[in-house]
Amino acid sequence: MRPIATTRSTSGMPTGLLAVWWIVASEIVIFGGLLGSYVMYRLSHDAWAGQAANTNTEIGLFNTFVLLTSSLFAVLAHKAAEAGDGKKAARLLYYTIGGAVTFVCVKAFEWNMEISHGYTITANTFWSFYYTAAGIHALHVIAGAIIMAIIARDAAKNAELHRVELIGIYWHFVDIVWIFLFPLLYIAK
Amino acid sequence: MSENSDTNYVKIWAVLLFLLIVSYLGPMLEIQIVTLLTAFGIAGVKAYLVAKHFMHVNHVPRFIPYLMITCLVFMLLFVAGSAPDVYSDSGDNWVKPEAQWQYMPPPAADHAAPDHH
Numbered sequence: 552m553r554p555i556a557t558t559r560s561t562s563g564m565p566t567g568l569l570a571v572w573w574i575v576a577s578e579i580v581i582f583g584g585l586l587g588s589y590v591m592y593r594l595s596h597d598a599w600a601g602q603a604a605n606t607n608t609e610i611g612l613f614n615t616f617v618l619l620t621s622s623l624f625a626v627l628a629h630k631a632a633e634a635g636d637g638k639k640a641a642r643l644l645y646y647t648i649g650g651a652v653t654f655v656c657v658k659a660f661e662w663n664m665e666i667s668h669g670y671t672i673t674a675n676t677f678w679s680f681y682y683t684a685a686g687i688h689a690l691h692v693i694a695g696a697i698i699m700a701i702i703a704r705d706a707a708k709n710a711e712l713h714r715v716e717l718i719g720i721y722w723h724f725v726d727i728v729w730i731f732l733f734p735l736l737y738i739a740k
Numbered sequence: 741m742s743e744n745s746d747t748n749y750v751k752i753w754a755v756l757l758f759l760l761i762v763s764y765l766g767p768m769l770e771i772q773i774v775t776l777l778t779a780f781g782i783a784g785v786k787a788y789l790v791a792k793h794f795m796h797v798n799h800v801p802r803f804i805p806y807l808m809i810t811c812l813v814f815m816l817l818f819v820a821g822s823a824p825d826v827y828s829d830s831g832d833n834w835v836k837p838e839a840q841w842q843y844m845p846p847p848a849a850d851h852a853a854p855d856h857h
Binding site: 562563564568572575576577579580583584587588590591592595608612615616619620622623625626627630719720723724726727730731733734738739740 | 746749750752753756757760763764766767775776778779780782783786787790791793794795800801803804807808811812814815816818819822823826827
């Protein structure tokens with residue numbers, strides 16, 4: 552699929568698109584470092600396997616389903632925007648936001664359950680990593696949903712349709728991060 | 741049918757969901773290598789599918805994927821550089837307190853644990 556915006560910079564791509572890839576490159580280092588640290592400590596702490604056994608796999612599974620589905624809506628919104636159908640793009644972006652809200656609500660329920668059982672961020676290093684990694688990811692989900700709402704409002708008026716693609720790239724990256732967090736935090740026990 | 745038709749995107753999504761189910765069921769066999777492959781191998785495949793079909797990385801200028809890979813390599817270099825210390829108990833002018841390496845139960849461990857799965 553070709554970029555929607557026609558303005559070209561010296562990079563050979565729209566400035567907005569270059570900027571969002573710049574963000575993704577930065578995020579690769581941030582989340583990569585976090586996940587890399589997790590793997591290092593997980594391999595050197597056998598006790599972490601016992602701690603990871605206390606995370607709820609079904610909740611993680613459901614949230615992965617939610618994010619994958621929201622990614623589908625995001626790419627369909629991009630396609631609608633490319634076709635010039637702003638109203639459809641906005642509607643699909645709202646569905647994506649619905650996925651983000653569902654994800655965060657499920658996460659809040661999950662954390663509430665874990666904290667009530669004493670698994671707090673200070674319980675031990677496993678839970679410190681767990682809340683840090685999942686928390687930073689959740690912040691990205693919330694930020695993405697807010698930006699998406701602003702873009703959807705404009706898209707409904709057929710304005711700034713190229714931004715639908717930009718937020719989509721960001722959203723898919725957030726999805727990819729969760730794709731790796733899911734086995735680390737919920738499967739490898 | 742166009743490569744970017746709605747149907748194709750839904751097909752990719754269905755494949756992603758299938759892989760998700762496999763990654764969930766794999767560890768139930770309780771074979772370590774199967775768990776590693778179904779959990780992390782499949783995560784890699786899912787990430788590739790999302791990057792290729794949803795992010796359209798093959799339609800952006802070539803320097804973008806190279807930039808992403810460069811960031812990943814730098815991150816792995818930092819991890820590789822710090823890993824030896826993580827696995828050591830002591831080094832030049834530093835000692836890792838033994839307590840940091842010990843399992844510490846959560847403060848309210850006497851509560852009933854959440855459902856184990």
